[in-house]
Amino acid sequence: MNKLEDQMALISQIYLGGYPQVAPQQAESKPRRRRKKNKGGENNLSMTKKRKLSQEQVDLLEHHFGNEHKLESERKDRLASELGLDPRQVAVWFQNRRARWKNKKLEEEFSKLKSDHDEVVLEKCRLESE
Secondary structure: OHHHHHHHHHHHHHHHHHOOOHHHHHHHOOOOOOOOOOOOHHHHHHHOOOOOOOHHHHHHHHHHHHHOOOOOHHHHHHHHHHHOOOHHHHHHHHHHHHHHHHHHHHHHHHHHHHHHHHHHHHHHHHHHHO
């Protein structure tokens, strides 16, 4: 039994001595962000249900987005009061719309580059065959 205990002690010394960098790295890492807890429980959930915007609201938001993609605080507040929405809803709508606009722009650029590439490849093949 003594021999087994000696081996276990030796193994633990090897493991503890072999990995000294593990503990300091863990201490250096940034703390994780935590979500804020919903303090209102289920009652608060029913009050903050996601409401679908009316077509008129969407049209007006789209019109304003067409003029300018960014939203200043005063403009956001004015739009929110015109539409009967919370300013945060207007800000989130603009944020989501910018993301969709950016994706659409990237897709269009990709399509154009792909067609240009295809044309160049065809031209290359034509020149090689001559």
